[in-house]
Amino acid sequence: MSPRPSRWFRCCLALALILGMASLAAAPPLSPAAQSLVDRAFADLDPDHPVVDVHVHAIGLGQDGDGTFVNPEKLSPRHPVKRLETNLYLKATGVKGLAHFDRDYLEVLAARARAFPRPLKVYLLAMDRAYHPDGTPDPARTEFHVPNAYVLDAAARYPDVFVPVASIHPARKDAIQELEACAAKGVRLLKWLPNAQAIDPADPRYDAFYRRMKELGVVLLTHAGEEKAVAVKGAQALGNPLRLRRPLDLGVTVIVAHCASLGRNEDLDHPGKAASNFELFLRLMDDPKYRGRLYGDLSAITQVNRLPRPLMTLLARDLDDRLLNGSDYPLPGVDLVIWTRRLVALKLITRAERRALNEIWQANPLLFDFVLKRTLRNPRTGRRFAPGVFQRDPVALSG
Numbered sequence: 001m002s003p004r005p006s007r008w009f010r011c012c013l014a015l016a017l018i019l020g021m022a023s024l025a026a027a028p029p030l031s032p033a034a035q036s037l038v039d040r041a042f043a044d045l046d047p048d049h050p051v052v053d054v055h056v057h058a059i060g061l062g063q064d065g066d067g068t069f070v071n072p073e074k075l076s077p078r079h080p081v082k083r084l085e086t087n088l089y090l091k092a093t094g095v096k097g098l099a100h101f102d103r104d105y106l107e108v109l110a111a112r113a114r115a116f117p118r119p120l121k122v123y124l125l126a127m128d129r130a131y132h133p134d135g136t137p138d139p140a141r142t143e144f145h146v147p148n149a150y151v152l153d154a155a156a157r158y159p160d161v162f163v164p165v166a167s168i169h170p171a172r173k174d175a176i177q178e179l180e181a182c183a184a185k186g187v188r189l190l191k192w193l194p195n196a197q198a199i200d201p202a203d204p205r206y207d208a209f210y211r212r213m214k215e216l217g218v219v220l221l222t223h224a225g226e227e228k229a230v231a232v233k234g235a236q237a238l239g240n241p242l243r244l245r246r247p248l249d250l251g252v253t254v255i256v257a258h259c260a261s262l263g264r265n266e267d268l269d270h271p272g273k274a275a276s277n278f279e280l281f282l283r284l285m286d287d288p289k290y291r292g293r294l295y296g297d298l299s300a301i302t303q304v305n306r307l308p309r310p311l312m313t314l315l316a317r318d319l320d321d322r323l324l325n326g327s328d329y330p331l332p333g334v335d336l337v338i339w340t341r342r343l344v345a346l347k348l349i350t351r352a353e354r355r356a357l358n359e360i361w362q363a364n365p366l367l368f369d370f371v372l373k374r375t376l377r378n379p380r381t382g383r384r385f386a387p388g389v390f391q392r393d394p395v396a397l398s399g
């Protein structure tokens with residue numbers, strides 16, 4: 001981080017003050033207990049730099065020809081489970097009604113970000129289609145699609161909160177041209193969800209793409225571990241953290257989403273054996289040659305289906321200088337996966353903190369996610385995640 005506040009930051013602060021006040025005024029005030037938990041969450045942050053959320057999903061239903069797409073199966077009554085899941089996501093976004101969902105999603109998200117007491121830099125993620133190995137699109141496998149142009153446009157319209165994150169399938173025939181075009185527009189972060197997009201990060205055919213990423217200083221934010229939303233046979237193997245050695249060895253800076261905190265995979269170093277994805281992620285983190293190149297984000301790590309081991313381990317082992325804050329928004333708004341009661345049982349938060357957090361969740365799930373991660377403590381030592389985790393900016397990582 002630079003020692004002086006950047007022009008970007010001062011401009012954001014001014015805008016956030018003007019725009020944030022309006023949205024704050026609309027929300028009912030928090031109780032003194034909840035407000036004091038919020039205040040504590042921000043108290044030890046560096047006042048000259050924004051808070052950073054590296055993992056926020058853009059979603060759109062393709063309204064008004066904006067290019068976004070959701071697989072019709074996800075909305076169809078013929079697929080009740082998928083539809084139920086989609087409805088949970090849609091509810092979590094806080095958007096009322098679907099008539100102008102795409103526009104309203106960005107509007108509500110921006111209002112939630114602007115309601116932070118300090119400027120929040122939201123990395124807004126595009127999502128490329130799934131592709132066949134020959135570089136042709138695979139619409140049946142594509143769950144949802146958010147074009148790069150969509151997040152670039154959103155960032156231009158909400159410059160005080162959104163930073164665009166591109167998503168480019170490396171099998172695309174125009175993959176490198178698209179990477180260069182996005183980089184020319186200032187994009188420095190690229191997002192993959194290999195299990196859903198049918199990307200094998202270890203495929204040597206992508207080496208030229210990786211080399212160009214490194215030259216352009218573009219960092220890779222990629223999901224690893226199991227993805228619940230993916231039903232395609234064999235897809236979970238693509239989320240094996242060890243497959244990320246290929247880009248890492250070619251010098252690409254990699255952020256592993258959720259610290260690969262879900263599921264198991266083949267231990268490629270010991271054929272025939274299996275290991276948890278989190279353990280495989282830690283093996284990479286412990287490899288001295290990936291210091292300064294490999295990072296993890298805290299998105300989704302507090303969700304009930306991922307507890308307790310990854311979160312407990314990260315609080316016990318101090319890897320804070322290689323962690324980044326991420327919310328996986330809109331997921332913090334899905335009450336089915338947010339069980340604050342379980343966090344009390346694990347002694348990660350107190351009962352009083354839980355009450356305050358539940359109140360914050362009602363008001364603003366994005367703020368809730370941040371305050372929760374600032375409040376969690378190691379039950380034995382009392383250690384919390386360091387403030388630097390929450391202000392670490394991915395653009396500063398590539399070198």
Ligand SMILES: [Zn+2]
Nearest residue numbers: 055057257328
């Ligand atoms: Zn995500």
